[in-house]
Amino acid sequence: MPGLNEPSSRRVLMQGNIAAAEGAIRAGCRFFAGYPITPSSEIMVQMAKLLGSNDGRFIQMEDEIASICAVIGASGSGVKAMTATSGPGFSLMQEALGYGYFTETPMVLVNVQRAGPGTGQATHVGQGDVMQARYGTHGDVFPIALCPASVQEMYDLTIRAFNLSERFRVPTFVMADEAVGHLREPCALHGGFEIEHRNRHGEGAPFGSDAPDGVPPMPAFGDGKKLMVTGSTHNPEGFRKVDDPEIHDALVTRLMRKTEDHRGEIVEVEEFFLDDAEVAFFAYGISARTALAAARRLRKMGVRAGLLRTKTLWPFPEEAVAQLGRRVRAIVVPELNKGMFAGVCRAHAAAEVHSVTQTNGKTIEPGRLVTFVQEVLK
Amino acid sequence: MTRAMEKYLRGGLGGTAFCPGCGHGILLGALLRAVDRIGIHQDDLLFVSGIGCAAWIPSPNIGADTLHTLHGRAVAFATGAKIASPKMTTIVVSGDGDISSIGGNHLIHAARRDTDLTVICANNQIYGMTGGQTACTTPVGARTATDPAGNPHRPFDLCQLVIGAGARYAARYPITRPPMLVDAIEKAIRTPGFTFVEAISPCPTQFGRRNDTPDVGDLYEKVEALCIDRENAESMTFDERLKHFVIGEFRP
Amino acid sequence: MSEQMTKSWRRQVRIGGEAGQGVILAGVMLAEVAAEDGREVAQSARYGAAVRGGDATADVVMADGPIDYPHVEEPDILITLSQPTYDQYAPKQKAGTVLLYDPFFVVPKKCEGVRQLAIPATDAAIREFGKGTGANIVILGALAALTGVVTTKSLQKVIGKNPKRRFRENNLGAIDIGAHLAGQAKEATS
Numbered sequence: 161m162p163g164l165n166e167p168s169s170r171r172v173l174m175q176g177n178i179a180a181a182e183g184a185i186r187a188g189c190r191f192f193a194g195y196p197i198t199p200s201s202e203i204m205v206q207m208a209k210l211l212g213s214n215d216g217r218f219i220q221m222e223d224e225i226a227s228i229c230a231v232i233g234a235s236g237s238g239v240k241a242m243t244a245t246s247g248p249g250f251s252l253m254q255e256a257l258g259y260g261y262f263t264e265t266p267m268v269l270v271n272v273q274r275a276g277p278g279t280g281q282a283t284h285v286g287q288g289d290v291m292q293a294r295y296g297t298h299g300d301v302f303p304i305a306l307c308p309a310s311v312q313e314m315y316d317l318t319i320r321a322f323n324l325s326e327r328f329r330v331p332t333f334v335m336a337d338e339a340v341g342h343l344r345e346p347c348a349l350h351g352g353f354e355i356e357h358r359n360r361h362g363e364g365a366p367f368g369s370d371a372p373d374g375v376p377p378m379p380a381f382g383d384g385k386k387l388m389v390t391g392s393t394h395n396p397e398g399f400r401k402v403d404d405p406e407i408h409d410a411l412v413t414r415l416m417r418k419t420e421d422h423r424g425e426i427v428e429v430e431e432f433f434l435d436d437a438e439v440a441f442f443a444y445g446i447s448a449r450t451a452l453a454a455a456r457r458l459r460k461m462g463v464r465a466g467l468l469r470t471k472t473l474w475p476f477p478e479e480a481v482a483q484l485g486r487r488v489r490a491i492v493v494p495e496l497n498k499g500m501f502a503g504v505c506r507a508h509a510a511a512e513v514h515s516v517t518q519t520n521g522k523t524i525e526p527g528r529l530v531t532f533v534q535e536v537l538k
Numbered sequence: 539m540t541r542a543m544e545k546y547l548r549g550g551l552g553g554t555a556f557c558p559g560c561g562h563g564i565l566l567g568a569l570l571r572a573v574d575r576i577g578i579h580q581d582d583l584l585f586v587s588g589i590g591c592a593a594w595i596p597s598p599n600i601g602a603d604t605l606h607t608l609h610g611r612a613v614a615f616a617t618g619a620k621i622a623s624p625k626m627t628t629i630v631v632s633g634d635g636d637i638s639s640i641g642g643n644h645l646i647h648a649a650r651r652d653t654d655l656t657v658i659c660a661n662n663q664i665y666g667m668t669g670g671q672t673a674c675t676t677p678v679g680a681r682t683a684t685d686p687a688g689n690p691h692r693p694f695d696l697c698q699l700v701i702g703a704g705a706r707y708a709a710r711y712p713i714t715r716p717p718m719l720v721d722a723i724e725k726a727i728r729t730p731g732f733t734f735v736e737a738i739s740p741c742p743t744q745f746g747r748r749n750d751t752p753d754v755g756d757l758y759e760k761v762e763a764l765c766i767d768r769e770n771a772e773s774m775t776f777d778e779r780l781k782h783f784v785i786g787e788f789r790p
Numbered sequence: 791m792s793e794q795m796t797k798s799w800r801r802q803v804r805i806g807g808e809a810g811q812g813v814i815l816a817g818v819m820l821a822e823v824a825a826e827d828g829r830e831v832a833q834s835a836r837y838g839a840a841v842r843g844g845d846a847t848a849d850v851v852m853a854d855g856p857i858d859y860p861h862v863e864e865p866d867i868l869i870t871l872s873q874p875t876y877d878q879y880a881p882k883q884k885a886g887t888v889l890l891y892d893p894f895f896v897v898p899k900k901c902e903g904v905r906q907l908a909i910p911a912t913d914a915a916i917r918e919f920g921k922g923t924g925a926n927i928v929i930l931g932a933l934a935a936l937t938g939v940v941t942t943k944s945l946q947k948v949i950g951k952n953p954k955r956r957f958r959e960n961n962l963g964a965i966d967i968g969a970h971l972a973g974q975a976k977e978a979t980s
Binding site: 282 | 818821822825830831832833834835836837838839857858859860861863
């Protein structure tokens with residue numbers, strides 16, 4: 161694998177959506193199915209180009225439902241597969257995302273969030289799908305969702321999403337937003353990653369494992385295993401067991417444990433100026449950059465402000481937030497929705513949690529957070 | 539089913555879940571005979587199905603890779619699987635409501651794209667598993683759980699639909715004529731590109747009981763009586779044709 | 791994102807116009823030029839759902855070090871190629887900033903403390919190329935010559951990387967025209 165010093169690790173100015181496509185190819189993605197939707201379409205267009213020159217397969221499907229189904233079908237064939245979409249398309253895909261979760265199909269979905277609900281504002285930024293990533297499909301699901309804050313992270317976290325998805329056989333979302341997706345910044349298309357591959361030829365049943373948090377091997381179609389894949393409740397071999405209470409409970413529980421018991425491996429947070437902070441931002445995505453700028457300005461003004469930035473939305477960084485709640489007097493959560501993560505934050509932090517929301521299709525400016533914190537500390 | 543086809547069945551199964559008199563078992567037999575004639579190795583076969591009684595024809599019965607998917611989406615899953623792994627002979631088997639109502643858009647787009655798939659639709663003219671509701675293939679006037687006074691709407695002519703959308707080959711035969719079904723399925727699988735076989739597979743439990751044919755034998759005879767060769771149907775009006783099963787092969 | 795607390799040189803440039811005028815392209819190009827100059831850079835755009843028509847705004851933030859918040863808060867330099875974007879942004883310009891406008895499209899108003907310069911880029915582009923489509927590059931040439939926020943050398947280098955010969959020739963010419971217009975504008979206001 162090429163290292164960090166290869167020529168491609170040179171930083172070049174690039175749009176976030178393009179960097180996500182480049183990351184997918186670097187991670188080994190060789191299948192993309194999608195349907196055009198603003199503000200994510202550049203990913204699809206770039207994948208059409210890159211897969212053409214990397215012996216991959218690209219198909220434009222008739223809608224988002226077909227796209228995600230084709231992705232699951234391709235992944236079952238042993239090929240790393242992805243799609244990209246935005247709010248309305250993400251909604252259409254929810255049934256199949258639950259299917260992908262229940263059949264333990266590795267796949268990556270990049271959601272370049274726009275201002276919803278409804279068709280909302282197609283070309284403007286929002287962060288209103290963060291709960292949908294967790295609870296959008298029916299039933300108990302525990303997917304993985306990452307959240308990039310820069311063009312470089314569109315590349316890095318798309319690779320990481322593939323790695324986590326392959327490692328745990330869990331659909332993994334890159335919850336980007338229009339601001340990061342359309343931002344142009346210098347980005348290094350480096351190769352400083354180990355690339356994970358699913359356990360295709362391992363011993364054991366394809367839908368069960370002795371370990372309660374175990375990830376079973378995943379043979380592909382054509383491997384001669386006479387696979388039975390079904391979105392209905394199934395036993396470790398794949399036989400439908402739609403009336404067996406114990407099998408259903410054991411399956412739902414094992415799937416939960418795959419992500420919940422591996423939080424340490426999945427969750428990534430970043431801390432800024434927290435050592436002596438009395439007030440801290442908790443933020444994700446583009447709003448974390450607002451928060452970082454605000455924290456620096458507050459520091460210059462003599463206010464001990466810090467930032468806990470999460471790169472992982474789900475599983476939620478419970479431990480880090482709980483710890484933050486013990487360290488600071490107040491937590492301020494800026495986000496481009498009506499306070500979705502502030503609510504989650506409150507459930508885990510002992511400190512007072514303040515929500516700063518903005519739903520006008522624009523990013524929050526740092527000045528607003530500076531003023532807000534000054535008011536909080538009064 | 540004869541013992542000769544047992545090699546294609548998955549071991550450890552007690553039998554199918556189909557109702558007595560259901561045509562789906564006959565269709566399963568016809569499908570396996572066609573596969574056997576072509577001589578495709580089981581490891582090179584992928585069967586994709588949606589949700590409903592007919593989706594259980596391949597899953598779990600056939601001893602090959604089976605992908606039992608979501609209601610209506612089998613063709614979309616199959617498209618992804620086939621494109622990612624072209625070596626696999628990929629066959630979709632599902633019911634009429636699944637393939638052509640909730641999944642109708644995927645069906646016509648797969649035909650348009652000419653993806654190398656064979657889609658076999660077991661048409662029982664009703665929603666069987668959910669309790670006998672009207673389908674987009676229910677004949678005008680037929681009584682269903684949701685149209686107790688008779689269905690007021692016209693059914694799809696599925697073969698014409700897929701041919702219009704670009705299918706390379708389509709055929710319609712009832713399960714009362716298994717040899718013709720075997721031939722049609724064999725031709726469909728052998729024909730490159732998108733192909734379609736509609737098997738008229740009557741449902742005694744949900745359709746027959748509501749429409750004066752509770753006896754399986756009577757129901758099968760009624761199906762036979764409504765079959766008309768496509769050449770003989772040419773002189774019929776459109777509405778007349780919709781009252782019959784126009785059987786035969788259709789090409790663009 | 792990095793933990794460095796120092797923040798020295800930082801400039802925010804906003805270009806406003808009507809979608810289809812090459813506003814976004816000018817923003818992307820300006821960002822490339824700033825990167826060529828060795829700056830950290832973040833470029834973003836704001837536009838509506840229509841592919842042609844409607845307001846379009848391209849923002850470029852350039853700095854010596856990492857850029858936390860990547861969007862423009864208060865432009866140090868505002869360029870407007872349309873009256874609606876002029877009317878929207880010009881009144882908010884703070885004192886001491888620079889405003890370049892194209893008099894073909896914009897009738898300026900009084901902005902206290904803002905240094906306003908008319909750059910007749912569209913007129914020049916029509917005269918030189920027979921149509922107004924090169925105006926966005928003309929105005930970048932003027933921007934480089936007037937403000938030094940990016941270097942003319944890097945601007946030429948970025949244009950020179952384009953594989954299309956006609957594009958290179960026309961736009962290298964456009965940079966020179968922009969520099970010339972900048973000189974005239976300077977004289978007119980001094």
